[in-house]
Amino acid sequence: MSEPDKFEDDLLYALTRTGEGFRTEQAEQAGLVADGYRLGRRRWRRRSAAAVVGGAAALALVGTGTVYLVSPGAGDAGTVSAASAPASSVGITAGSSAGAATPTVLQSAARAAVSGDEVLATFRALLPKGEITEATGQGTDGGPKATQALANLVFDDGQGKSLIQFSISKHRPGQVQLPSCPPDPTLVRVDACTDTVLPDGSKLLLQQGYEYSDSRADTKEWFAVLNGPDGRSVAVHEWNAPKEKGAPDSRPNPPLTLDQLKAVVTDKSWDRIVKALRFDGIDTEAIDPGLSPADYETVLTGLLPSGATVTGRTGQDTGVAFELARAGRAGTVSVLVKNWAKAPDDRPAPQWYQDAEILPDGTKLLTHAPAAPTLSGKLIADATRPDGLEVLVVTASNGDPLLTAAELRTIVTSPAWKAGK
Structure with missing residues (x-):
C-alpha cells in the first residue's frame, strides 16, 4: 500500500x-x-x-x-x-x-545534553556486582527534541541471565496517567504490588508479576516506577530470562529485589538527566x-x-x-x-x-x-x-x-x- x-x-x-x-x-x-x-x-x-x-x-x-x-x-x-x-x-x-x-x-542553550553512554553508566553504577552484556543506552544528545532516556542490558550475578530495562521521561502536570496496582491481582497474575506516596510527594509503584497474564509461560517480570512532583517518570523492569519474550527462563526470579528496584528509581543521580529532558507533551x-x-x-x-x-x-x-x-x-x-x-x-x-x-x-x-x-x-x-x-x-x-x-x-x-x- x-x-x-x-x-x-x-x-x-x-x-x-x-x-x-x-x-x-x-x-x-x-x-x-x-x-x-x-x-x-x-x-x-x-x-x-x-x-x-x-x-x-x-x-x-x-x-x-x-x-x-x-x-x-x-x-x-x-x-x-x-x-x-x-x-x-x-x-x-x-x-x-x-x-x-x-x-x-526548559528551553535554554545552557541545558546540558546527556549521552547514551552516560545514561548507561549511571544505570550500571546502581546495579549490584555482576556481568553485564548487550548493554545499550540512549541519551538526550540526539537533538533538541529528546523526550526520553533509555538503557537496556543483560545482567548476570552468577545465578543466571536477566534482561533489565530502564527508562526515564518527564511529564507536565495533568498530562500523565499514573500507574497503579490492579484492582484484582489474580486476573493479571500479580504476586505482589504496592503503590505509595513518598515524603517528597513522589508516587512509587513496586510490582512482582509475570510477562504473560494468560499463563502461556511463567516468565516473571518485576518492576518499579517512580513519578515525581517535577514530572519525572523513572522505571526499571527486569525479567528472569535474557529476553522479554521468546527465551527460556534462566533463573527462578529476577535478580533485583523490590528494595533494590526502589533504590534505582529514587536515586538522585538521575536529576541531571531529568533536567536534560524536555517534557513529552x-x-x-x-x-x-x-x-x-x-x-x-x-x-x-x-x-x-x-x-x-x-x-x-x-x-x-x-x-x-x-x-x-x-x-x-x-x-x-x-x-x-x-x-x-x-x-x-x-x-x-x-x-x-x-x-x-x-x-x-x-x-x-x-x-x-x-x-x-x-x-x-x-x-x-x-x-x-x-x-x-x-x-x-x-x-x-x-x-x-x-x-x-x-x-x-x-x-x-x-x-x-x-x-x-
Missing part, C-alpha cells in the same frame, strides 16, 4: 468512527479488565509515538466527533495529550519528519487560543459558502466538530485552532512545512484532497500564520465533499480567526 493510500485509509477510519458505546456480558468483563490493565502497563512502559507512515499522523475521532491529532517524535518516544498535538502534524507532507514539540519551560494551556465553542461557530458560520449551514456542534475549546448541511447533503467540519505565540518552542519543526505554499503574508498553507471522490469525501487544510496562530479544518461527508478545496482554503486563511487571549 502506498503512503498516500495508507493516509487515506487511516483518515477514513478515524473520521468514520462513531464512538458509540457497547455492552459486554458480565462473564467477559474480567477478561477485559485484565487485558486493559496489561495493555495499559505496556503503554507506559514502552512510551512510543503513534505509528506514522510517510509523515501522516494518526487521528482519532471520539464520541463527540472532534478530531484529535498525534504527532511523531524525532525517532524518540513521546506522547501527546488528546487535542494537544501540533495541528500541522496531520502529515500532509509525505516523507517529512519532525520532533514532537518542545516546551517553553505540549503545553496545552499556552497554546489554547482562548476561543469558546460558540466563538468557533460564530467565525465558521461567517466563512461558510452560500447554502451551507451549521446544524449541530460538539467538542471543546481546543477543537470543535460541526455538523453541516448543504444542498440536501450532510457532513462534518472539524476545526482546531492553536496559538503558538505563547509557546514558540512548541511549534512544529520546519520540516512539516517543506512542501507548504507560502502566502504573501507569510502564512504557511498545507492542503490535502483525495485524487478522486471517496466515501468520506474528506478534505484537509492547515494554515499557520507568522504570528503563530494555526487553523486546521478537516471535512467529511458520505459522498462528494461538502466543501470544495477552495472553500476550505478560504476558511483556514481568513483573518477572522483571532486568538481570544
